[in-house]
Amino acid sequence: MPDALMLSNISKSFIDKTVLDELNLAVPYGSVFAFLGNNGEGKSTTIRILTGLASPDNGEVVICGEPLFSRHRRLLRRTHGVSVNCAALSLIGGLIDAPSLYPNLTAAEFLSIGCRIKGLSRSEIARVLSVVSLQSSADRVVATFSLGMKQRLAIAHALLGNPKLLILDEPTNGLDPSGIRDIRKLLAELPATTGTTVFFSTHNLDEVEKMATRFAVLKAGSIQFESDITQWKASQQQCQVIEVAKPQQALACLTGQGFNARLLDNGLVEIDTITREQQAAIHRLLIKHDVEIYQSYHKKQSLEQWFTDEHTH
Amino acid sequence: MNTPTSMPQQLITLFYVETLKLKRTSVVLMVFVLPLLVILFLLGLALKSQDVSLFTAENWQKWWMGVAALWSYFMLPLFIALISSAINGNEHKNEGWRLMLSLPVSLTGLYSAKCVLSALLTLLASLMLWFYGLLGAGALTLFGAPFDPTAGAILLFSVPSLWLASLPVLVIQHAISWRFGNIIIPLSVAVVATMGIVQIGSSEFWVYYPWSYMMMATLAGNDELRQQALVIAPALATALFWLSAQFAAINKRAG
Numbered sequence: 001m002p003d004a005l006m007l008s009n010i011s012k013s014f015i016d017k018t019v020l021d022e023l024n025l026a027v028p029y030g031s032v033f034a035f036l037g038n039n040g041e042g043k044s045t046t047i048r049i050l051t052g053l054a055s056p057d058n059g060e061v062v063i064c065g066e067p068l069f070s071r072h073r074r075l076l077r078r079t080h081g082v083s084v085n086c087a088a089l090s091l092i093g094g095l096i097d098a099p100s101l102y103p104n105l106t107a108a109e110f111l112s113i114g115c116r117i118k119g120l121s122r123s124e125i126a127r128v129l130s131v132v133s134l135q136s137s138a139d140r141v142v143a144t145f146s147l148g149m150k151q152r153l154a155i156a157h158a159l160l161g162n163p164k165l166l167i168l169d170e171p172t173n174g175l176d177p178s179g180i181r182d183i184r185k186l187l188a189e190l191p192a193t194t195g196t197t198v199f200f201s202t203h204n205l206d207e208v209e210k211m212a213t214r215f216a217v218l219k220a221g222s223i224q225f226e227s228d229i230t231q232w233k234a235s236q237q238q239c240q241v242i243e244v245a246k247p248q249q250a251l252a253c254l255t256g257q258g259f260n261a262r263l264l265d266n267g268l269v270e271i272d273t274i275t276r277e278q279q280a281a282i283h284r285l286l287i288k289h290d291v292e293i294y295q296s297y298h299k300k301q302s303l304e305q306w307f308t309d310e311h312t313h
Numbered sequence: 314m315n316t317p318t319s320m321p322q323q324l325i326t327l328f329y330v331e332t333l334k335l336k337r338t339s340v341v342l343m344v345f346v347l348p349l350l351v352i353l354f355l356l357g358l359a360l361k362s363q364d365v366s367l368f369t370a371e372n373w374q375k376w377w378m379g380v381a382a383l384w385s386y387f388m389l390p391l392f393i394a395l396i397s398s399a400i401n402g403n404e405h406k407n408e409g410w411r412l413m414l415s416l417p418v419s420l421t422g423l424y425s426a427k428c429v430l431s432a433l434l435t436l437l438a439s440l441m442l443w444f445y446g447l448l449g450a451g452a453l454t455l456f457g458a459p460f461d462p463t464a465g466a467i468l469l470f471s472v473p474s475l476w477l478a479s480l481p482v483l484v485i486q487h488a489i490s491w492r493f494g495n496i497i498i499p500l501s502v503a504v505v506a507t508m509g510i511v512q513i514g515s516s517e518f519w520v521y522y523p524w525s526y527m528m529m530a531t532l533a534g535n536d537e538l539r540q541q542a543l544v545i546a547p548a549l550a551t552a553l554f555w556l557s558a559q560f561a562a563i564n565k566r567a568g
Contacts, residue, residue: 051415086417100412102403104337113330117416141337157412 002065004029004165004197005050010059012045012221019045020056021221027165027199027214030191034208035201036307037218043201044097046218047169050199051094055082063088064164090118093163093196095171099154103143107134107153110142114160128156131186147174155183159196166190168200172207184211205304209233217311224311236301240271240279245292253289254282270299323419327426331400334409335430340399344434347392348442351383352449359453366457370464376453377464378532380446384439385475385527386510393483394503396434397490400427405494424561428487428554435483436476443469471531478530478542480550481523482506488557520545 005027012020019042027033037043048054049061052068061068066088102110111125129135132152137145145153151174158166171187172180188211190196202208208215209229216226227235241264244250250269254261259282260272273279279298286293335341359365359376368376404410413423447465454460489499506524514525520541529542 053411053414086419089415090417092415094415096411096415098408100408100410102334102407102409105334109333109336113333113412114416116326116330117418 002062003027004031004064005033005199006060006062007046007050008060008062010046010049010056010061012042012049012054012056019221020049023059023218023222025216025223025226027197029197030195031213032188032191032198032211033200034212034215035199035218036205036208036215036311037201038311041218042221043218044169047094047096047167047201050167051092051096052084052089053096055084061088064091066091091164092167093158093160093165094167095154095158096167096169098173099150101142101145101150101153104141106139106141107145107156108138110153111157111160114157118161120161124160128159131159132156133182148176148179151175152179152183155186162194163196166196166198166200168198170202171200172202172204180207187211205302205307209303217307219311232303232306233300236306238273238298238300240273240282240296241299242269242271242282242286242296243267243294244269244286245294249289250286250291253285253291257285273298320419320422323422324426324429327418327422328429331426331430334403335400338399338403340396340434343392343395343399344438345441347388347395348384348438349445351380351388351442352445355379355383356449356452360456364457365453366459368453368458368461370461373450373458373461374464376450377446377468380442380449381468381471381475381531382528384442385479385531387507389435389439389475389479389527390482390503390507390510390524391500392438393431393435393479394486394490394499397431397483397486398496398499400431401487401490402494402496420561421558424491424558425554427491428484431483431487432476432480435479436472439472439475443472474530474539474543475527478526478546481526481546481553484550484553484557485523488553488560491557491561523549 003026005025007023007025010020010023011018023042023046035043035046045054049056050063050068055069066085068085068088069082070085071082102113105113107129108125111128112122114120115122115124125138126135129138132155134149134152134156137149142150142153151171155168155171158168166187168187172183175183184207187198187200190198200211212229214226214228215232217224242250247263247267247269251261251263254269254271259278262270264270271282273282283293283296355376358379363372404413414420443465446468450458450462450465486499486503489502490496493499509522510524510528513519513522514528519525519529523546526542526546529538530546531539
C-alpha cells in the first residue's frame with residue numbers, strides 16, 4: 001500500500017530565499033502525523049503546497065498514489081508550467097491557517113459549497129456539523145459565530161466526504177479548553193473511525209504528545225528529525241526529582257556515590273536514573289545520611305523540553 | 314464522492330456556488346436599485362423641466378434616449394465595476410481564494426463562472442432599467458403625458474445590443490477585480506474610463522476604446538457604426554477573456 005502522503009525532493013524558493021530544500025517525507029496510512037518547526041522554517045509553505053495553493057519549483061507530491069501536480073508546457077511560463085490534479089485534491093480535506101469562511105452565509109449554506117464541488121449529498125452537511133457539535137447552529141449566519149465556532153465549522157468543511165487525507169494548520173487555534181479537548185479526541189480517533197490519515201502542523205507540543213502517532217521536525221526547509229511518538233518516548237532520558245531539607249548535602253551525598261545529580265534553580269535535586277532499583281537506592285542513601293525527603297517523583301523529558309533543547313538554536 | 318469532472322459540469326456547479334455566495338450581500342440590491350436611480354433621476358428631470366401634458370412623440374423618444382444614455386455612458390460602466398469587485402471581493406475579503414483553490418476546482422472554471430455571473434447580472438440590470446423605464450413612463454402618463462409605447466419598445470430591443478457591447482468592459486473589469494483585492498483599483502479604472510466615453514466615442518478612435526461600444530451600440534446615429542460595434546465587442550470580449558483566463562492562475566495557485 002502506498003503512503004497516504006509522499007513528498008519527494010520538494011524545493012521552493014521565493015526570489016533569493018530557499019524555503020524548502022529537497023524536502024522528503026512519507027506519511028503512512030492511518031497515522032496522525034504532526035509537522036513541527038519554528039516560524040520561518042517552511043511549514044506553512046509545505047502546507048500550501050500540499051493543499052494546492054502553491055506549486056513546488058521541483059519535486060513530487062503524491063497523495064494516496066495520485067500525483068498532486070503535473071508539469072507541462074504552457075503558453076505563459078509564469079505559471080511555472082505546473083497544474084494541480086483535481087483528482088488528487090478531491091482526496092484531501094484542508095484547513096489552512098485561519099478559517100476561510102463567507103460570513104454572509106449560514107453554516108449549512110457554507111458547507112453546501114464544498115458538498116456541491118465534491119459531488120456529495122446534502123445529508124453530509126448534517127453529519128459533519130454533528131461531528132463538530134454545531135448541528136444546532138446550522139441555520140445561523142457565520143458572521144455571528146465565535147472564533148471557536150468558526151474554527152469548528154472550518155474543520156467540518158475539511159471533513160466533508162471523509163477525505164483520505166486531512167491536512168490541518170494549527171487545528172486547535174482559537175478553541176476554548178473543552179473545544180481543544182473535543183477536537184483532539186476527534187482527530188486522534190479519525191484514522192480508526194473513518195480511515196482518514198491526519199497531517200497537522202502545530203506549535204503546541206503538548207498536543208503532539210496527546211494526539212500524534214508520528215512526528216517530524218522541519219528545519220531550514222528539510223526534515224531534521226522524524227520518529228514514531230512511542231519510539232521517541234522510549235528513547236527519552238528519565239530522571240528522579242527530589243525535594244529535600246538539605247539539598248547541598250543531598251547533592252554531595254549522591255554524587256559521592258556515583259549518581260549523576262544536579263541542583264536545580266528551584267532547590268530541587270535532579271538525578272539521572274535508569275532502573276527502579278537505583279531509585280530505591282537513592283532513597284535509602286538519603287535516609288541513611290539523615291536527609292529528610294519531602295517529595296520524590298519520576299520525570300520524563302517532555303516533547304516541549306526536547307524540542308527547545310534540540311531544535312531552537 | 315462524485316466530483317464533477319467535465320468542464321461544463323464544473324461550470325454549472327461553480328455558477329451555483331458563486332450565486333450562493335451572493336446571498337445576503339448588497340449585489341442583489343445593486344441590480345435592482347442602480348437602474349431605479351437612473352429612472353428616478355430622469356423622471357424628476359422631465360417633471361421639473363417641462364409640462365409633461367404637452368409631451369410629443371419626439372419628447373418621448375428624447376426621454377427614452379436619456380435613459381439609454383445615462384445608463385450606457387455613466388451608470389453601466391460603474392455598475393459593471395461594482396459587480397465585478399463584489400463578486401471577486403468575496404474571495405479577497407474572506408480568504409476565500411484559499412478555500413476555493415484547496416477544493417477540486419479548475420481556476421479557469423472559477424474565473425469563467427464568476428465572469429458569466431457578472432455578465433448575467435449586467436443583463437438583468439439592463440432589463441430592470443427597461444422595466445423601471447416603463448414604470449417611469451407610466452408615472453409620466455399619470456402626470457398627463459400622452460401614452461406612446463414606441464420609443465420604450467426600441468429601448469427594449471436595444472437591451473441585448475447594449476449587453477453585447479458591454480462585454481469587453483466586463484471582461485476587463487473582471488480581470489482587474491480578480492487580480493486586485495482593493496476595490497479602489499477597479500473603481501478608479503471605471504471612473505476614469507467613463508469620463509472618456511463621450512469624447513472618444515464621438516471620434517473616429519472609438520473602435521480602440523471598449524467603453525464607447527455601449528454608446529455606439531445603442532445610440533449611434535448610423536446603422537453601420539452600430540453593427541460594427543456589435544461585431545467588434547463580442548469578438549474583443551472573447552479574445553480578452555481567453556487571454557485573461559490564461560493569466561488567472563498567476564498569484565493564485567502559482568505563488
